[in-house]
Amino acid sequence: MPRLALISNLDGCGRTSLAVHLASAFVERGRRVLALECDPANLLGLHLGLEQAPERGWASLLQEGRPWTGAALQNSEGVVFLPFGSLAPAALAGLEATLAREPCWLADELAAVPDLADALVLLDTPALPSPFARQALGAADFVLVVLEADGRSLVQLPVLQAWLDALARGRPHAVLVNRLDSSLPLERDFLAVLQQRLGERFLPYPVHRDEAVRLAFACCVSLCEGHPHSQALRDLAGVAGWLEAQPALAGARP
Amino acid sequence: MNGASLWARGLAWVGRHLGVPAGATAGVWLYHLFVLPRPVQGQARVGSMPLARGLTLLRRLAVALARGLGRRLTPLWHPLERLGQALVPDPVRLVARLEGLAMAPWLQQPLLRAAIFAAAALVLWLAVTTPFSWFEQLLFFLFTLSLALYVRRMPGNLPALFLIGLSILVSLRYGWWRATQTLGLESNLEKFLGWGLLMAEIYTWGILLLGYIQTAWPLKRKPVPLPADVNLWPTVDIYIPTYNEPLSVVRPTVLAAKGLDWPVEKLRIYLLDDGRREEFRKFASEAGVEYMIRPDNAHAKAGNLNHALPLTRGEFIAIFDCDHIPNRSFLQLTIGWFLQDSRCAMVQTPHHFFSADPFERNLGTFRRIPNEGALFYGLVQDGNDFWNATFFCGSCAILRRGPLEEVGGIAVETVTEDAHTALKLHRRGYTTAYINITQAAGLATESLSGHVGQRIRWARGMAQIFRIDNPFLGRGLTLFQRLCYSNAMLHFFYGIPRLVFLTAPLAFLFFELHIINAMASMIALYVLPHIVHSNIANARIQGPFRHTFWAEVYESVLAWYITLPTTIAFINPRLGKFNVTAKGGLVEESYFDWVISRPYLILVGLNLIGFGIGLGRLFFWNTHEQGTVLLNLLWTFYNLLMLGAAVSVATEQRQVRVSHRVPARLPAMLRLQDGRALHCCTEDFSLHGLGLLLDCDGIRPGDVLKVSLWRGTMEQVFPARVVVARDGRIGVCFEALTLEQEAALVQCTFARADIWSSWRNEQDADRPLLGMKEIFTLGLEGYWKLAKHVEEGCRERWQRLAGPSARDRAGA
Numbered sequence A: 001m002p003r004l005a006l007i008s009n010l011d012g013c014g015r016t017s018l019a020v021h022l023a024s025a026f027v028e029r030g031r032r033v034l035a036l037e038c039d040p041a042n043l044l045g046l047h048l049g050l051e052q053a054p055e056r057g058w059a060s061l062l063q064e065g066r067p068w069t070g071a072a073l074q075n076s077e078g079v080v081f082l083p084f085g086s087l088a089p090a091a092l093a094g095l096e097a098t099l100a101r102e103p104c105w106l107a108d109e110l111a112a113v114p115d116l117a118d119a120l121v122l123l124d125t126p127a128l129p130s131p132f133a134r135q136a137l138g139a140a141d142f143v144l145v146v147l148e149a150d151g152r153s154l155v156q157l158p159v160l161q162a163w164l165d166a167l168a169r170g171r172p173h174a175v176l177v178n179r180l181d182s183s184l185p186l187e188r189d190f191l192a193v194l195q196q197r198l199g200e201r202f203l204p205y206p207v208h209r210d211e212a213v214r215l216a217f218a219c220c221v222s223l224c225e226g227h228p229h230s231q232a233l234r235d236l237a238g239v240a241g242w243l244e245a246q247p248a249l250a251g252a253r254p
Numbered sequence B: 001m002n003g004a005s006l007w008a009r010g011l012a013w014v015g016r017h018l019g020v021p022a023g024a025t026a027g028v029w030l031y032h033l034f035v036l037p038r039p040v041q042g043q044a045r046v047g048s049m050p051l052a053r054g055l056t057l058l059r060r061l062a063v064a065l066a067r068g069l070g071r072r073l074t075p076l077w078h079p080l081e082r083l084g085q086a087l088v089p090d091p092v093r094l095v096a097r098l099e100g101l102a103m104a105p106w107l108q109q110p111l112l113r114a115a116i117f118a119a120a121a122l123v124l125w126l127a128v129t130t131p132f133s134w135f136e137q138l139l140f141f142l143f144t145l146s147l148a149l150y151v152r153r154m155p156g157n158l159p160a161l162f163l164i165g166l167s168i169l170v171s172l173r174y175g176w177w178r179a180t181q182t183l184g185l186e187s188n189l190e191k192f193l194g195w196g197l198l199m200a201e202i203y204t205w206g207i208l209l210l211g212y213i214q215t216a217w218p219l220k221r222k223p224v225p226l227p228a229d230v231n232l233w234p235t236v237d238i239y240i241p242t243y244n245e246p247l248s249v250v251r252p253t254v255l256a257a258k259g260l261d262w263p264v265e266k267l268r269i270y271l272l273d274d275g276r277r278e279e280f281r282k283f284a285s286e287a288g289v290e291y292m293i294r295p296d297n298a299h300a301k302a303g304n305l306n307h308a309l310p311l312t313r314g315e316f317i318a319i320f321d322c323d324h325i326p327n328r329s330f331l332q333l334t335i336g337w338f339l340q341d342s343r344c345a346m347v348q349t350p351h352h353f354f355s356a357d358p359f360e361r362n363l364g365t366f367r368r369i370p371n372e373g374a375l376f377y378g379l380v381q382d383g384n385d386f387w388n389a390t391f392f393c394g395s396c397a398i399l400r401r402g403p404l405e406e407v408g409g410i411a412v413e414t415v416t417e418d419a420h421t422a423l424k425l426h427r428r429g430y431t432t433a434y435i436n437i438t439q440a441a442g443l444a445t446e447s448l449s450g451h452v453g454q455r456i457r458w459a460r461g462m463a464q465i466f467r468i469d470n471p472f473l474g475r476g477l478t479l480f481q482r483l484c485y486s487n488a489m490l491h492f493f494y495g496i497p498r499l500v501f502l503t504a505p506l507a508f509l510f511f512e513l514h515i516i517n518a519m520a521s522m523i524a525l526y527v528l529p530h531i532v533h534s535n536i537a538n539a540r541i542q543g544p545f546r547h548t549f550w551a552e553v554y555e556s557v558l559a560w561y562i563t564l565p566t567t568i569a570f571i572n573p574r575l576g577k578f579n580v581t582a583k584g585g586l587v588e589e590s591y592f593d594w595v596i597s598r599p600y601l602i603l604v605g606l607n608l609i610g611f612g613i614g615l616g617r618l619f620f621w622n623t624h625e626q627g628t629v630l631l632n633l634l635w636t637f638y639n640l641l642m643l644g645a646a647v648s649v650a651t652e653q654r655q656v657r658v659s660h661r662v663p664a665r666l667p668a669m670l671r672l673q674d675g676r677a678l679h680c681c682t683e684d685f686s687l688h689g690l691g692l693l694l695d696c697d698g699i700r701p702g703d704v705l706k707v708s709l710w711r712g713t714m715e716q717v718f719p720a721r722v723v724v725a726r727d728g729r730i731g732v733c734f735e736a737l738t739l740e741q742e743a744a745l746v747q748c749t750f751a752r753a754d755i756w757s758s759w760r761n762e763q764d765a766d767r768p769l770l771g772m773k774e775i776f777t778l779g780l781e782g783y784w785k786l787a788k789h790v791e792e793g794c795r796e797r798w799q800r801l802a803g804p805s806a807r808d809r810a811g812a
């Protein structure tokens, strides 16, 4: 059960979108996938085709003391996902306190789920230093850091590195640039600097800025269905292929 | 009713149908008969006069006939092949065993080898010289033919050698018979013509044999990888000589050279401008390359290169003609051999053209039938390489400075400085290499006259080398190097022999001169095996690079033009001057090149008359030697086909685009104004725009957008405007690119490492019968085109002569 965590310390850089479309891409490639939302924003369901944000999610089930995997849903494309669910502020604070006490909570919980054996688990997270993101870092077999080709990302690189050293030492990671507008010279320059700084850790398929991503979300369709010729879809297929070739993510095929 | 009135009424009836007014003059009648299209009910077909229509019909008939013939003839092969099968039941094992046998240690003893050679020579001697009756000769032919038809399907090089052996045997037999049995000619004139024909035939046998030797074992050398340590890589100078070519042609070459995969500090690019143009100097400084001029233009390109030699200091010198755009991998693929072999002085790669040459354009064979250069760069150079005789071809090559300086730089004594330089290097014992991977591409010569001019230069230069530095004489060459060079040079003397073959049957048809003293049936029985076997062997070894009979087409077109220059250069090698071929032009309107085709039109006329006479002699008068007449008729018919193809080449087809589009599937991205980014792939590219395959919903002509192309993982973005958008295709043209963007564009397109690798695979494979069909239809097409142009010419002239009055009357 290899686990892939999408991590960043920037808000709104596209982790949730990437998690969703990567999940579709992996399913397309014949892989079993579970997308797990570690983010109280509770948006994953909307991205994956639900009309409204679900009340019931793994966090709410946990709160009720029921087995938390019971909230799993499957969309028409075959992506299995576990939304966060809606949680009252007090309950959320409680959960956060628990997570702060037990840094390996998520890793242990996931290891205890039996029928996930050959599935790839994609962990969507809020921006660091949220405790949810830290849990995901601790549980990941492979960390996919999401950045953008801008100055912010460049400045945040050392901070990110410190987080990785602290929580994911010894486990591989790669940096993916999302929302690249290659027609802007500045973004191309930042991309080149990032690539040069990161060397081997730079994932060579940046995902382009593509209005199709937002259109798909707005219209409640998958990229593949609504925008089959979009560059983002193409890029994501490249990313999925690249990730699949990483030894840490190799899993038993169905 | 008397005869006169019947005639008048008939005439009036015909006139009514043709629209000729009553009492018209003979001129008006002729005009209506041949020039003015007959009014047709319903749809009026403009421009089809009886002659052209007749020819169209004939052409259709011929195509159908050729198709049917192909189908009829194929079953004929099968029994013959089965006979061969009965003779050699398990070919693959046989080939393997023979190959093993040839390598067996006991066979390596010199004495035994000599004995085997002697025995083989004796058998050959017997097979060649034993006189046969017609029946025996027929059996002999059937035997060799069935063997050949069977063997030609076996894999490997050994069967190819066997086919070559058979062909040599049969041709020698024919030659022996020709020399001993057929020369008892009567009058002196006949003797002269007969011996002339024999000489022409001896020449073609010689070339055939030399060609076999040259291509017996193509080396197909692989590139040697470079050392991992970049510090060990040598320094390289790139020379780009230019004289009068427009800057637009030179720019991509320079920009691509700048993008070569090589450490920047070890690569210097020199633009050698013999035109001394300010514009070029500016461009060079903007692009960051060296610019070099010299005070005079002595020795043209060779002088230009030699001038740069002492002023630069790279260990290696790569030369690209200013219109040959190098691929980024050129140096990576070529330098390895220099590092492996310290005696290696030159590495050559193929010349490739991404636009159609005049043959391909005017015959419509671009990328379908291997062009004239395909044989040389696809096979002959690989064959030369085996004998360490790779020729230097002036461009797309790299030389080691030391040896080049040792032979005094690029040779200046002849107009083909490249081949002569290589000859000098070989004489000093240096080795050369050929890497048959296209690593640069350029524009082909635009017009037929330009093409002919270029071939004249090659032919003249080769003849010059043959005279002043004959490869058979002098020191330093191995026997096979001498043979390879001789073939390259003698090859260009085909002018006279080809003209002899095109006119030989006329001697008999016109004047009843017998220039071969033998029964027609015997001639057929000897000459056919020679032709058939050489075609089978060549189809096997040259299959992908030259289709059967095409050598004849190419040579027939050029024969007239290279005859004089080669002869003059042979007599006085110092005469004649260098001419540069014009590039980057455009044939704006279809036209018929009457000047270039004049000699062929005369030959066509003569052969047509001869054919007519022959038909008459076959059926009506003087019918006592029908066999001979028939043979000469067949020969004339073949000549007429060749001449038809030559005429067809002279019909210059209109070219539509100024910048040539190269078909290629490359990934691309469109960034639209609404923020969407669409992935697509290119259909073709040029320096000015792209054709893209893409569902064009929402994209309209006039839209401004950004196009991305990739070079490896490096994305490059270009501003562009949509020109056309329909049927899943979008054409965009670039908007003012900066120099940087232009360089990026060249590197994303023309300079890609693998961009030309798929061209060869897209051509049809050769089958001799197919070649026959191609020639058949092409030849007839030539006459059809000719008729159309004659028709147009007639109409124009008539209208000019007759003025408005004729047009009025025609309109009435």
Ligand SMILES: Nc1ncnc2c1ncn2[C@@H]1O[C@H](COP(=O)(O)OP(=O)(O)OP(=O)(O)O)[C@@H](O)[C@H]1O
Pocket: A010, A011, A012, A013, A014, A015, A016, A017, A018, A041, A125, A126, A127, A178, A179, A180, A207, A208, A209, A210, A211, A212, A213, A214, A217, A232
């Ligand atoms: N490649 C892309 N091209 C264009 N828009 C994109 C792309 N990726 C993401 N977006 C858009 O960016 C916005 C933010 O995306 P998303 O919610 O996935 O980011 P996030 O990192 O999960 O944000 P948060 O920090 O809120 O969790 C969304 O509107 C999404 O549609």
Ligand SMILES: [Mg+2]
Pocket: A015, A016, A017, A039, A041, A043, A125, A126
């Ligand atoms: Mg999110």
